[in-house]
Amino acid sequence: MPTAILSQETIDSQITDTAVPALAKLKQAGWEQFQQTPMPKRTMERWRFANLQHVTLEGYSIPAAPSADLQKIILDKSNLLSEISARLVFADGYLIGTDSLPSELAAKGVILAPLSEAAQKHPKLLEKYLLKSGTELGGDKFLALHQAYLSSGYVLYVPKGVEIEKPVVIYNWAVSAGAAIFPHTLIVAEDNARVSVVDFYLSFDETSPALATSAADIHAGAGAGVFRKSVQNWNEASQSYQIDTTHAEQDSTITSVSVNLGAKRARFESAIQINGTAANVRLYGLTVADRDQEFDQRTLQVHNAPGATSDLLYKNALLDQARTIFSGMIRVAPDAQKTDAYQTNRNLLLSPEAEANSLPGLEIEANDVKCSHGATTGQLDTSELFYMLARGIPKETAYELLVFGFFEEIIEKVDNEELAETLRNFVQDKFRRRETKLSVS
């Protein structure tokens, strides 16, 4: 069976294998869109400052399912959080493990299902929500590819007024070398529903290169509360393209924490569409970039309705020759009076070779608004370092404390001590692998 993702035969056989006609049609449309859309170019404003040298779709294939032994190991590793309400584990795009929702939630009408199952059992839900958002942040080529090869992924549906206390946790593993995977997240929280989701994006080993093209669509109905945490820690041989879109209705509360640690080259697009009055959106990002990693983050906060609040804080720490790009935009439509929208980007340069690019943007078409953005790039505060040294804390320890203090502001936002600890460990692992110690200038 052909598996190279760029070959027509591969997509043809994938579409033929798709049991649900609506899904097959969607994939076909995605493939056509993919073929029509050009690869990113330097001159494209949405790819400004991006190093396109490592952006390539060549050489990746649809992987085979991991062996039973491997599946067992992966499942064992998929236990980073213990207090959960449900769990799905995908490896190379195959669903290898499910901890179903408690029966009382299922009885209330909560649905948690892989896409293939949802397509058969809940076609109307998919018809209404699946891949309807698109992207205007530049990743349309990758989103089209994602649509064409849509297979792994899940739907989480929370009916009106239903609250899920413990997080729903999804593990997406990249396993074999050259694997192309397409994780998909679709969360629909109806009016006054409440849910918390953690998406993990992880590699089985440190060396197998993968191409991960992920997409998430989040819909929060009136008064709904959605707390979404995404943890990207692919290995540094991989490429990652992640395209997230969130729709916020009236009085909804959205909190999003995105932690980006992995991949050689990671692009993260996050668009928030506020369509209801008085919605409250908080967006947090933490990136730790080392070696020759490049993190390319593009965000968009669209206020289409009055009286809503959105607040973004993205923090990037850079080591070695790493590069980061933060490009954020707040767009306030003419009718969105009484908007409060903020955007802050803080870049911490821990190496003279690292490069931080910041493009904080505003497009404001309403006058009765409070909007601001701030972007700073700099080093650790020497007076803070001095304070610690004066109290007898060794230089290296003081340095590490300050760096981790910088991360902590975001880490604590996950509001889950177990997850916070997991994140701290991920970051520490990243520092531990480094051959050279942090230098104190």
Next chain:
Amino acid sequence: MSNTISEHDTDVLADDTTSAAIDIDREKGNFHYKEDYAYDAGIGLSPEVIDYVTKVKGEPEWVREFRHKALKIFESKPLPTHWATRDLETINFDEIRYYLAKGQKPSRTWEEVPDDVKETFERLGIPEQERRFLAGVEAQFDSESAYSRMKEELTKQGVIFVNPTEGLKEHADVFRKYFGKVIPAGDNKFAALNSAVFSGGSFIYVPKGVKVAQPLQAYFRINAENFGQFERTLIIADEGAEVTYMEGCTAPKFETATLHSAVVELVALKGAKIQYITVQNWSNNVFNLVTKRGVAEEGAEIRWIDCNIGSRLTMKYPGVVLKGQHSRGEVISIALASDGQHQDTGAKMIHAASNTTSNIVSKSISVGQGRATYRGQVTIPKAFSHCKNNTECDALLINTNSRTDTYPAITVRGANNSTQHEASVSKVSAEQIFYMQQRGLSEGEAMSLAVNGFINDLVKEFPMEYSVELKRLIELEMEGSVG
């Protein structure tokens, strides 16, 4: 991001009824003389036009080659609409007169200036007394300098203040060394256009250690329909020299769009200081697409003080290349965008040495359907340390349909460099207006006072006569903008 708004722009521009309602008093510039030009290169742009211009101006061969090369670059470069407004597409480059002149040499004495030109100056309101205080006046009438005068002591100090044609002929050594070096013809499409057809503008050289006490001043005028001005200004401040240059403009109203595309190059050698002040008040049909950049050598300082009130579309991002250690760059910018106007302004700071600092303060006011855009670039490449940038952009939106955008780009590498960027958008608070109304001010007066308060700290940076004029212009602009 910007190309999606073009439809909005066209809507704005189509709406003349609203613009009439709160338009400012540009009547003083709203007059027109019979066109009586000794030299006219005709309409449109071609290699022949360039040969003609070169011949009429009696320029040397290297200038002719420079112009031809630039024309090729202009033709090969697309309009930058992938980031800029698509309003640029409405410029018909084939309908523009690229050169016309009075055909006379720059005058030295007031008596030699033709009467109709003098009349224009009178209408512009440049009082005779004021000229006495000016170190030298280089007034531009259409594309050629009609009048220039310098005080004797300036000449004695060795200060050169002429138009670029005279500069490249009489002072070839120093002119050629720097001309087109700060802004090469290929820098952008409009810089290429200017390089191909430039005429008029100023060439200034201030010798070592000379501090010019009074600002050098130039007035620019456009006075022919379909005719674009392509001034070229080059200012060189030699080691330790100091100079302030002021550029101000008004233009008569015309039926069809007018293109203005200037290039201004500043060179501040070791320890020199250059301050360049602009008040731009073209009429609402002018496309004002300007490239301004300075190079600051060791310990030098370049300040751009820029105020944009007029024009249909202004695209201007004054920049400083901080080439020498301890050099300093600054951009102070005020923009006022009313109905049918798009002020797309900003600043560029390129840190090309260690220990360099730059500061950008930009304040914009959008009135009615006006649109103000800040676009900025700050670059600190690696291998340099202890560079600092501070950027502040504040936008004030007056009406519910006013618009503002901010598009900064900041790149930082290296050790011990730091940048800080802040932007805010706000409106005049209802409480402020209420408070002032309680004390007997009308709503309009209160609004104009609040707006003047918003930009007051920047207006102070302008010389007195400019700041008075600025405040008045803003008051007029605010009239009828509320209620």
